Amino acid sequence: xxxxxxxxxxxxxxxxxxxxxxxxxxxxxxxxxxxxxxxxxxxxxxxxxxxxxxxxxxxxxxxxxxxxxxxxxxxxxxxxxxxxxxxxxxxxxxxxxxxxxxxxxxxxxxxxxxxxxxxxxxxxxxxxxxxxxxxxxxxxxxxxxxxxxxxxxxxxxxxxxxxxxxxxxxxxxxxxxxxxxxxxxxxxxxxxxxxxxxxxxxxxxxxxxxxxxxxxxxxxxxxxxxxxxxxxxxxxxxxxxxxxxxxxxxxxxxxxxxxxxxxxxxxxxxxxxxxxxxxxxxxxxxxxxxxxxxxxxxxxxxxxxxxxxxxxxxxxxxxxxxxxxxxxxxxxxxxxxxxxxxxxxxxxxxxxxxxxxxxxxxxxxxxxxxxxxxxxxxxxxxxxxxxxxxxxxxxxxxxxxxxxxxxxxxxxxxxxxxxxxxxxxxx
Ligand SMILES: [Zn+2]
Numbered sequence: 001x002x003x004x005x006x007x008x009x010x011x012x013x014x015x016x017x018x019x020x021x022x023x024x025x026x027x028x029x030x031x032x033x034x035x036x037x038x039x040x041x042x043x044x045x046x047x048x049x050x051x052x053x054x055x056x057x058x059x060x061x062x063x064x065x066x067x068x069x070x071x072x073x074x075x076x077x078x079x080x081x082x083x084x085x086x087x088x089x090x091x092x093x094x095x096x097x098x099x100x101x102x103x104x105x106x107x108x109x110x111x112x113x114x115x116x117x118x119x120x121x122x123x124x125x126x127x128x129x130x131x132x133x134x135x136x137x138x139x140x141x142x143x144x145x146x147x148x149x150x151x152x153x154x155x156x157x158x159x160x161x162x163x164x165x166x167x168x169x170x171x172x173x174x175x176x177x178x179x180x181x182x183x184x185x186x187x188x189x190x191x192x193x194x195x196x197x198x199x200x201x202x203x204x205x206x207x208x209x210x211x212x213x214x215x216x217x218x219x220x221x222x223x224x225x226x227x228x229x230x231x232x233x234x235x236x237x238x239x240x241x242x243x244x245x246x247x248x249x250x251x252x253x254x255x256x257x258x259x260x261x262x263x264x265x266x267x268x269x270x271x272x273x274x275x276x277x278x279x280x281x282x283x284x285x286x287x288x289x290x291x292x293x294x295x296x297x298x299x300x301x302x303x304x305x306x307x308x309x310x311x312x313x314x315x316x317x318x319x320x321x322x323x324x325x326x327x328x329x330x331x332x333x334x335x336x337x338x339x340x341x342x343x344x345x346x347x348x349x350x351x352x353x354x355x356x357x358x359x360x361x362x363x364x365x366x367x368x369x370x371x372x373x374x375x376x377x378x379x380x381x382x383x384x385x386x387x388x389x390x391x392x393x394x395x396x397x398x399x400x401x402x403x404x405x406x407x408x409x410x411x412x413x414x415x416x417x418x419x420x421x422x423x424x425x426x427x
Contacts, residue, residue, distance in 0.1 A: 012061075014096050014103070020074075028129055029064050034074040037092060042080040044087035049078035052089050060128050061103045068129030071103070101134055110135050111142035115404025118388045136397060143400055146408045152207065157183035157217040157370065158237070159378045160226050162195045163386070165398055177395065178203075178226075179382065179402070183219060183370070186377045188385065188406035191399045195221075200229035217368045219378070221245055222358045238368055241361045243325045244379045250318035251284040253351040257314040258283060260347070261306055275305030283311070287319050313343040317351065328366060333359075381406060 008019035012031065021032040040049045054074045061069045076092045097103050102110070106128060113124045114135070125135035159181035166175040178199045180189040192199045204212055215234045219242040220226040230239050262276045263269065270277030279301030282294055290298065302312050317339055323332035333355075340352030355362065385402050392398040 011064075014061075014094075016094065017096070024067075025070075028068045028070050030070050030072060031061075032072045032074065035076070035092060035094065037076065040076070040078050040092060042078070042082070042085060042087055043090060045080065045082055045085045047080055047082040047085065049090075050081055052077040052079040055091060059097060059101055059103055060130050061106050062109055063127050063129075066127070068127065070129065073097075100137070101130060102128070102138060107138035108142050110138040111146075111404070112410065114139045114401065115143055115146075115408070116410045118384075118405050121401075139404070140397070140400065143404045147400060147403045150403070150408045152182075152189055152211070154214045155182045155184075155189065155211065156214065157219065157368075158189075158215045158234075159183045159242075160200060160218060160220040160230070161378070161382060162221045162223065163191065163382065165389075165395070166391075166393060175395075177398070179385070181378050181381060183217070183378055186381055186406075188381060188402055190407070191402050193395050195223060195225065197225035197229040197232075200226055201233050204229070204233040217370060219245075219365075219370075220361075222249065222354065222361075227361070238364050239361045240365045240368055241358050242365055242370075242378075244376055246321055246325075246355070246362055247318070249354060250314075250321050250351060253347045254283055254311070254314040254318050255280070256347045257345060258311050261308075261310055265305065265307065275301045275303075276311065279305075283315055284318075286322060287315075310343075310345045313339065313345050314348050314351075317343070317348050321355070330363070333363075 008022050008031070009017065012019050012033065014033075016035050016037065017033050018036060019031050019033055023030050034054075041047065042049050054076055057073050057075055059071045059073060061071050063069055077089055078092065079089045080087050096105065100107075110124050110128060113119050113127075114121055121135050121139065122132055125132050128135065159179075161179050161181070163177050163179045164174060165177045166172070168174040176195040177191050177193050178195050179191050180200075180203065181187070182189055190203060192203050212234050213236060215237045217240060218230045218234055218237040219240050220230060222241045222245055227239060230237060258276050258280060259270070262274060266274060270280070272278070279298050282290060282298045282301070285294075302309075302315075306312055317336055320332045320336035320339060324330070324336070336355070337352055340348045343349070385406060388405055389398050389401045392401060
């Protein structure tokens with residue numbers, strides 16, 4: 001296609017630009033483009049400029065049906081018509097293209113794919129034919145204003161959870177941060193570095209008194225620091241440790257017992273054919289959700305792998321705690337304490353001490369009039385977010401990605417315009 005194709009120009013959809021040629025090079029479309037502008041005024045003095053040749057710049061635009069697009073823009077150079085003007089030459093500009101190697105709309109779309117759709121920066125960078133840092137810069141430039149403009153509004157039920165940002169490696173310790181969630185809407189409110197009382201109080205104090213007085217329920221990870229922060233900053237809120245966190249504690253103890261018994265009986269870490277290793281996921285699943293076959297497998301695994309019934313005891317302890325929520329009564333909790341006391345399983349005894357220490361906030365859950373569903377919704381967000389921002393090392397990028405995905409409204413006019421005007425994106 002070598003002519004000034006109106007069809008190709010319409011497909012490009014960049015006002016004022018025409019496509020001169022279009023060619024497939026390996027995995028990319030190359031589009032030779034120029035603008036229709038044939039007059040220009042000098043930006044300094046306004047005198048009509050004289051053509052001064054062309055220069056070529058290469059920029060990336062929206063992919064076409066999944067294929068990266070390189071625009072080869074034959075940019076006009078101009079010379080000021082006034083010989084006395086200090087501005088001698090200049091090249092043409094377009095509002096559709098700002099600094100850098102991407103068109104404006106490509107930057108907006110990169111940000112949307114990473115933010116709203118949750119794709120990795122690397123995969124979106126590949127789709128647009130740019131490097132990781134160009135794509136991340138687009139996410140930042142376009143996304144930060146969205147994040148800064150978001151309004152938190154009033155929050156009645158606040159979730160405060162520890163979040164592992166980056167696992168420990170040979171040269172670093174595990175990096176934690178704290179996420180704050182509106183438990184009613186499931187919206188991520190913010191992510192702050194660290195998991196101390198200070199992390200939470202600083203954030204709450206920045207929100208102001210009206211916000212703090214509006215919070216009626218605060219559901220936290222059972223950390224002393226979080227509890228201190230809530231009591232100091234949200235005097236009217238009921239402090240609770242919600243069901244999800246209690247069950248998580250119990251499952252943690254259960255996993256610890258399973259790994260220890262595995263080591264003590266077989267002398268090595270779990271392998272594929274080891275009886276306990278084979279049932280590790282069935283152990284932590286809700287017992288009532290097991291099929292008959294899975295229940296039989298679980299029983300067999302315990303029969304062959306758990307000679308002193310220690311894993312079994314930890315399993316029952318976890319199920320007693322779950323029963324407390326299923327029946328909304330205290331009785332299973334007392335059964336849990338009794339079981340822990342006579343079990344002789346150190347991990348279960350430790351779990352019971354933790355539960356006893358947090359008993360008031362745990363039982364307060366039943367006074368908040370909230371359901372388990374809220375707690376599970378908050379957890380689903382956590383899990384989803386963990387996948388999305390996996391591996392990001394820079395806290396600001398990490399926070400931005402999480403907030404773009406779960407903290408901002410994406411129905412902005414800009415995005416609607418991009419999608420509406422560009423049939424290529426829909427295809
Ligand atoms: Zn001039």
